[in-house]
Amino acid sequence: MAELSFYVGVIGNVISVLVFLSPVEAFWKIVKRRSTEEYECLPYICTLLGSSLWTYYGIVTPGEYLVSTVNGFGVLAESIYILIFLFFVPKPRFLKTITLVLALNILFPVIAIVGTRTAFGDAKTRSNSMGFICATLNIIMYGSPLSAIKTVVTTKSVKYMPFWLSFFLFLNGAIWGVYALLVHDVFLLVPNGMGFFLGTMQLLIYAFYRNAKSNVKDEEEALAPSQPLLS
Secondary structure, three states: OHHHHHHHHHHHHHHHHHHHHOOHHHHHHHHHHOOOOOOOOHHHHHHHHHHHHHHHHHHHOOOOHHHHHHHHHHHHHHHHHHHHHHHHOOHHHHHHHHHHHHHHHHHHHHHHHHHHHHHOOOHHHHHHHHHHHHHHHHHHHHHHHHHHHHHHHHHOOOOOOOHHHHHHHHHHHHHHHHHHHHHOOHHHHHHHHHHHHHHHHHHHHHHHHOOOOOOHHHHHHHOOOOOOOOO
């Protein structure tokens, strides 16, 4: 069973790396245009927050080194995305963006790590408390692409719901859900089970609307607000 969980975890690592790399094309466009235009940085700030805390959870929890390795890569990838965003974001939005980065990527992780280490003397309790925080953040991350569903339904177009991102989130939830069952980790099971469900929902919506006739007028209205890169 331990050997099986290891191989499942390795597959989960590969899929998670593909999820972390999925925004590369969008950021390459930002670099070429030398502007973030209407894109938002919040999805990447939140993903960096989650990856940072999951890395710590994997380090302090015995046997969870596969969790820490892939999320360590996620920390690196998301940090690069955010640095690129800060370099090209218009000046009026720079202060807001850097404030979010400082609050969610520096202050919050420090408070969470120091708080759990101070409040709980037992290593297992500290690990469980950090696992609870990470699971909550993971559920939010898996649900973030659902913001595109309203646009898809309104415009009858899947242009703003990238198929491969939804597909890899679906696979990610499935594989890590199986891994969580094998290692009996409820903090991995709950958010990834939710991720599997939400990923399935997104793929079904994609399949339903992919050949539908686009509503051009509603599509133009849907573009008025900022479109997150992960939507």
